[in-house]
Amino acid sequence: MNDLDERIRGALSGLRRAPVPDPPRLRPATPERRSFPPALFAAAAMLIVLAASLTFMPLRERGPAAVVSHRIEALETRIARIEDEELRALMGRELALLRRELELSLR
């Protein structure tokens, strides 16, 4: 094996005689200087305005939910005034239906 190794080493040693070209002048790419163009400032300002408006503007209730909510309040007031048990039970069922409708409209 040593003899073979020596033969291979001798045969491959020719690589050391390969002419080598001049070394290149390598310059790693420098990152471009980052600038802040006016468009970037404008975009940032718009984002700030948007964030502020979302923070300070009151959220609008959803239309159907608001209506149902109003009907529930009115019905609760009416039920409170009724003394007849049967009628109260009937209106109570209507109230339960309205509450269910409100839940579904809020999903």
Added chain:
Amino acid sequence: MDDLDAVRRGDPEARDRWVAAWWPRVYRMALAMTGREADAEDLAQETLMAGLQALSRFRGESSESTWLYAILLRKHLSQRRRPPPPLRPAPIGREPEVEEALALLADLPPAQKITATLFYVEGLSIQEIARALGVMGPTVKWRLFRVRQTLKRKLGSDAPRIMCKELL
């Protein structure tokens, strides 16, 4: 090491010295891998450029040479995955010894090629080669065994001159 720090700091003169110091070894290794001078020059440049960019992360856990050879092998393998470049002719008047060495290596797979070159030309030990290539020692021994098998046939044939079909 001071010079290495200067290269890391971006000193252009230190960088030129570092490139010039490693250029011959990296170029020859690239020539062994590619078999063509023009391709070797490209590969050596890519290797050293990648080395310069990664120098800040080099912790000195291995020698610079094994670290650079690992980069060279990765670059070579990624180049092979790209579409092949237009064929460039080998220079006329290449020395016969160079021709013979390249012809011997030409048919070896890349992993065996770099292992053979590191072992027989650069004189690295099996452990050093294993570290450079990120493999276990037995893998290096196995590759060298396969290299010996292949080259034994080529050397044994003792043809008038081993000519590589890639170089013709």
